[in-house]
Amino acid sequence: MSRVxxxxxHVSEETRRKVLEVARRLNYQPHTYAQRLAKQKAYAISALxxxxxxxxxxxxxxxxxxxxxxxxxxxxxxxxxxxxxxxEHYIQKSTHRGKxxxxxxxxxxxxxxxxxxxxQRGIPIVLVDTYHPKFDSITVDNFRGAYxxxxxxxxxxxxxxxxxxxRLESVPAKQRFDGFKQALLDHGRKFYDExxxxxxDTRHDGFNxxxxxxxxxxxxxxxxxxxxxxxxxxxxxxxxxxxxxxEKGIKVPDDISVIGFDDIELxxxxxxxxxxxxxxxxxxxxxxxxxxRMNDKKISPRHIKFIPELVIRKTCP
Amino acid sequence: MSRVxxxxxHVSEETRRKVLEVARRLNYQPHTYAQRLAKQKAYAISALxxxxxxxxxxxxxxxxxxxxxxxxxxxxxxxxxxxxxxxEHYIQKSTHRGKxxxxxxxxxxxxxxxxxxxxQRGIPIVLVDTYHPKFDSITVDNFRGAYxxxxxxxxxxxxxxxxxxxRLESVPAKQRFDGFKQALLDHGRKFYDExxxxxxDTRHDGFNxxxxxxxxxxxxxxxxxxxxxxxxxxxxxxxxxxxxxxEKGIKVPDDISVIGFDDIELxxxxxxxxxxxxxxxxxxxxxxxxxxRMNDKKISPRHIKFIPELVIRKTCP
DNA sequence: TTGAAAGCGCTAACAC
DNA sequence: GTGTTAGCGCTTTCAA
Numbered sequence: 218m219s220r221v222x223x224x225x226x227h228v229s230e231e232t233r234r235k236v237l238e239v240a241r242r243l244n245y246q247p248h249t250y251a252q253r254l255a256k257q258k259a260y261a262i263s264a265l266x267x268x269x270x271x272x273x274x275x276x277x278x279x280x281x282x283x284x285x286x287x288x289x290x291x292x293x294x295x296x297x298x299x300x301x302x303x304x305e306h307y308i309q310k311s312t313h314r315g316k317x318x319x320x321x322x323x324x325x326x327x328x329x330x331x332x333x334x335x336x337q338r339g340i341p342i343v344l345v346d347t348y349h350p351k352f353d354s355i356t357v358d359n360f361r362g363a364y365x366x367x368x369x370x371x372x373x374x375x376x377x378x379x380x381x382x383x384r385l386e387s388v389p390a391k392q393r394f395d396g397f398k399q400a401l402l403d404h405g406r407k408f409y410d411e412x413x414x415x416x417x418d419t420r421h422d423g424f425n426x427x428x429x430x431x432x433x434x435x436x437x438x439x440x441x442x443x444x445x446x447x448x449x450x451x452x453x454x455x456x457x458x459x460x461x462x463x464e465k466g467i468k469v470p471d472d473i474s475v476i477g478f479d480d481i482e483l484x485x486x487x488x489x490x491x492x493x494x495x496x497x498x499x500x501x502x503x504x505x506x507x508x509x510r511m512n513d514k515k516i517s518p519r520h521i522k523f524i525p526e527l528v529i530r531k532t533c534p
Numbered sequence: 535m536s537r538v539x540x541x542x543x544h545v546s547e548e549t550r551r552k553v554l555e556v557a558r559r560l561n562y563q564p565h566t567y568a569q570r571l572a573k574q575k576a577y578a579i580s581a582l583x584x585x586x587x588x589x590x591x592x593x594x595x596x597x598x599x600x601x602x603x604x605x606x607x608x609x610x611x612x613x614x615x616x617x618x619x620x621x622e623h624y625i626q627k628s629t630h631r632g633k634x635x636x637x638x639x640x641x642x643x644x645x646x647x648x649x650x651x652x653x654q655r656g657i658p659i660v661l662v663d664t665y666h667p668k669f670d671s672i673t674v675d676n677f678r679g680a681y682x683x684x685x686x687x688x689x690x691x692x693x694x695x696x697x698x699x700x701r702l703e704s705v706p707a708k709q710r711f712d713g714f715k716q717a718l719l720d721h722g723r724k725f726y727d728e729x730x731x732x733x734x735d736t737r738h739d740g741f742n743x744x745x746x747x748x749x750x751x752x753x754x755x756x757x758x759x760x761x762x763x764x765x766x767x768x769x770x771x772x773x774x775x776x777x778x779x780x781e782k783g784i785k786v787p788d789d790i791s792v793i794g795f796d797d798i799e800l801x802x803x804x805x806x807x808x809x810x811x812x813x814x815x816x817x818x819x820x821x822x823x824x825x826x827r828m829n830d831k832k833i834s835p836r837h838i839k840f841i842p843e844l845v846i847r848k849t850c851p
Numbered sequence: 852t853t854g855a856a857a858g859c860g861c862t863a864a865c866a867c
Numbered sequence: 868g869t870g871t872t873a874g875c876g877c878t879t880t881c882a883a
Binding site for chain 4: 544545546549568570571572573574632
Binding site: 246247248249250251253254259261268274275278279282283286291292293294295296298307310313314315316425426427430457463483486 | 563564565566567568570571576578585591592595596599600603608609610611612613615624627630631632633742743744747774780800803
């Protein structure tokens with residue numbers, strides 16, 4: 218009898234015991250989908266994730282997973298290999314009628330053509346690491362992170378600070394760039410055009426090691442003078458930068474300081490000073506917000522910005 | 535009417551047209567779980583993955599994802615943070631009655647206490663990057679990979695070849711170690727105890743950059759002589775090794791050759807010669823095998839071993 | 852408190 | 868060909 222399994226209070230101790238006993242003997246398990254159908258609830262959420270964001274993605278997913286399983290829900294994963302062509306298809310799949318109670322949408326531009334779709338059908342959704350005014354979102358404050366990093370460099374006494382950035386079409390790259398400039402401005406430092414390189418590499422929007430390596434090469438080839446510190450828009454690029462530097466015999470941090478962004482696992486290995494995004498926690502919060510949204514579809518969209526924190530290691534003494 | 539949506543041939547052109555028309559107008563979608571319940575099929579598989587295997591895991595997952603979505607199935611993901619305590623719990627969840635048609639079990643020791651469970655209930659399962667005689671499995675031939683790498687070093691003319699390995703309790707580390715020794719033996723090379731280091735670091739069984747770094751330090755501290763080439767049991771460790779070497783002013787490959795294993799993304803960045811595991815393809819094949827198993831539960835377990843291939847880059851001239 | 856029956860939304864078998 | 872109905876396995880309502 219369904220009543221006892223579902224903890225209905227109106228059952229006598231005796232029947233409860235008996236039912237439980239039989240259930241155990243028969244190794245009974247309710248059928249997943251019969252239950253979901255009858256209850257009109259999916260007990261599942263889906264996650265749409267671009268597959269290229271490696272480090273970030275895994276950490277956030279851990280957070281998501283841990284929270285979600287604590288709540289007894291299932292995670293249906295849709296990994297998007299080519300966002301520009303596949304997002305809409307996966308949105309469709311993940312929102313097939315009844316399938317999930319909510320969706321987590323990661324790191325991709327949310328297609329404008331689907332905002333009505335979600336709103337009309339009242340499908341709870343939270344955007345992670347991306348933004349849209351009509352939906353809940355969890356992001357990291359790239360501007361403040363870059364500001365923090367730059368301020369740190371300034372407080373260390375650096376005057377000439379360079380920047381190596383990923384493609385500025387990319388929203389996070391742009392925000393980090395702006396934070397960098399603002400920090401310079403607020404502290405009376407000059408922005409040196411000759412110490413500014415935007416990578417040409419477009420793979421992952423320039424957020425890759427080779428991009429950092431080559432951008433640094435370019436900086437080195439411009440002339441003899443170098444800044445005393447460089448802010449790099451991501452750790453993975455920073456590692457490329459350090460590589461390029463060390464090839465020329467330039468020591469980090471003795472000859473030049475380097476600061477990154479993200480705090481990926483390798484950053485620790487390299488002793489890289491950087492700005493840490495609380496990835497795991499973002500995953501947890503994303504799930505929490507999604508559940509709140511599921512329970513109250515009327516509240517207006519909330520945007521949570523995580524403040525990154527400085528992680529001081531060895532590359533900026 | 536269900537007939538036309540499901541492509542039943544016994545429908546007149548006209549009704550088909552009409553039904554389709556109405557369905558479109560009403561924006562009709564069959565209810566996911568009603569369908570699954572009636573069909574007694576889950577149209578979903580689950581994947582049990584340990585969360586720490588980073589690079590490998592993402593690549594394989596891509597393959598899984600791409601094949602699975604080609605087949606129109608859903609992927610229910612269970613990320614295991616602490617295999618030693620959580621596997622059984624997630625096995626239970628992922629095999630809840632009716633939930634999935636099959637399961638993919640990754641890179642963890644399959645608990646002996648659950649082999650009967652799967653066999654009796656006839657749940658299709660394929661093990662990926664791990665092995666059990668009673669179930670289908672997809673693995674990489676670590677022995678042959680290491681053999682290949684070592685043979686390559688030998689053919690390059692190296693006499694004194696060192697090895698830096700992860701914890702030998704770990705099955706892949708051991709297999710790679712054995713492949714290394716066998717290659718030495720087969721080609722009349724000596725195994726030098728003084729050029730052999732097993733890492734002490736136990737994080738990820740020693741498959742991490744710092745482990746490589748420190749193991750190499752240890753090798754360097756032993757005395758003046760060095761081998762002319764080193765086989766390292768993983769790329770991530772090899773990067774640590776190169777780091778330690780370059781700190782001492784020892785150039786790779788001028789002073790010493792280094793070869794890794796895995797072909798992670800960083801390997802390309804570092805120009806590291808290595809042995810490539812076809813991770814994406816393993817994911818694809820895993821899904822294919824799982825489907826074959828789902829269609830025929832009687833065939834006896836098959837074990838597929840992928841042969842890794844040498845990727846020659848710049849660290850072994 | 853408990854037994855019975857009416858959904859949940861679909862598929863498949865059965866008549867017509 | 869097409870309409871009808873009996874499941875699929877559970878939850879929930881309604882009597883009893």
